[in-house]
Amino acid sequence: MNINLKVARVKKNLTQKDLAKKVGVTNKYLSQIENGVSNNPSNDLMIRLAKELGCSVQELFFEGVNK
Numbered sequence: 001m002n003i004n005l006k007v008a009r010v011k012k013n014l015t016q017k018d019l020a021k022k023v024g025v026t027n028k029y030l031s032q033i034e035n036g037v038s039n040n041p042s043n044d045l046m047i048r049l050a051k052e053l054g055c056s057v058q059e060l061f062f063e064g065v066n067k
Contacts, residue, residue, distance in 0.1 A: 004060050006034045008053040023048040 009019050016034070020027040023045065032038035041049075041061075050057045 002034050002036060002039075002061065004064055005049065005053075008055055008060060009034075012053055019049070019052065022052050 009016070012019075014022075015027075016030045017027040020030040023030075025045065029038065033041055046057045046061055050060050053060065
């Protein structure tokens with residue numbers, strides 16, 4: 001589970017659907033990333049997510065417990 005991504009999204013008061021639309025993916029795919037079903041998003045998507053959530057790729061995907 002990608003806890004960092006979910007926490008960052010919730011702190012910004014965004015639903016999965018809202019964030020997915022902003023970064024150009026389906027809310028189903030974003031849910032799969034958050035829940036660890038899909039654990040290999042593209043570098044480009046990781047950058048778009050980090051930019052939208054106001055943090056670094058490192059903070060979102062590589063720090064703390066993600067699974």
